[in-house]
Amino acid sequence: MGDQKQGQKDAYALILDAIDVGMYRPGDRLVESELAERFGVSRTPIREALQRLETQSLLARDGRSLIVSSLDHNQLAELYVVRTELEGLAARLAARHAAEEEIRVLREMVEDDRKIVNDPSALSRSNRRFHKQIHLASHNRYLVQQLDLVHRTMALLATTSLAVEGRGETAIEEHEAIVAALENRDGEAAHEALKNHISKAFETRLKLDSGMD
Template sequence: MNGSEIYQRLIASIEERVLKPGDRLREADLAERFGVSRTPIREGLKRLEAQGLAIHEPNRGMVIPTLDHNQINEVYFMREVLEGTAAGLAAKHASKPEIEILQDLVAADRKRVSDKDSLVRSNREFHRRLCLASHNRYLVDQIDNLRLSLILMAGTTLDTPERRETAVEEHAAIVEAIAAGNGAAAEKAARLHIAHAHKTRLQQI
């Protein structure tokens, strides 16, 4: 594996909570975990640091940072703006198969609300598909960059059982508006969904 592949593996490890905010990132430990030399590990860590997903702390070395209260507010503000815009554009540009995929995800999620881990994975897929349906590559790139900040937050809003069912129904409202071609309603529904997630996140702190 090269440095780029290690970077992707590190991102996945943080996203899946194998590596968590506050954890130290020791080259020797990571080299052993991934079965590679320290060189690609060092390259991957440099890229992680450039994205703000690793920082140097005195006496601790490189660690995964934890977002503070203000940073969480900033991330959710931008999510509301960007994903609201994506939903509005999806109502105008999404193809029939793209809409059907979103509808299928909602239908499946209604059956898995009690399975948190499965729902968390599906939730990421829903938001990824929603952004792609906007058919705006620059917007998708911005949302992808923002996603990197989201993975620095401890846990997930779906840790709260009441939030799971509500979140799925909010997804349903977004998709319904997109299917109807109602851009204003889709944007409003997406913004409301992110606002509710933001409130849940703050309650968890």
């Protein structure tokens, strides 16, 4: 039974990671047999993982097939509203509860990101790690769970807003402001800096999706 549960978890994580890194993009069809062969997992845990992803709305039905979901404008707006509030709360709690070591790790992340500012893919991966570190630094397990769900849904965005010219540098400066507020243990400033960061990301996303320069 334990091996079966591990297989289910692994299949779910493997498919989710594949969507997250863009191996499967919105609209792509996921075939049980192909996934089992690609990941070297039996079809039963693959089937159960697909059902779980469908329940979470990360996959959608297209006739008899399952495809990677896409977000329409309204869904995107709703997602960013929730993300802004939850991320802001995480920053406020992190200012109060984060260990000094956790804040130092965030500071190092910002400095390291300056070296990859011209690599949108690497910067996007680092950005996810940065936000995850803030979530964990909030030391609130229920908030972390909700943010995990939000960020899983973010994987449905086919492109990163960090690919927009100049957004990488701006995002790093926004991260800098968040870390500075955490270092000062200023919960309100951290809350506002994080919400501002997400608001700017949403604005960039809207411009990207509309084809604006």
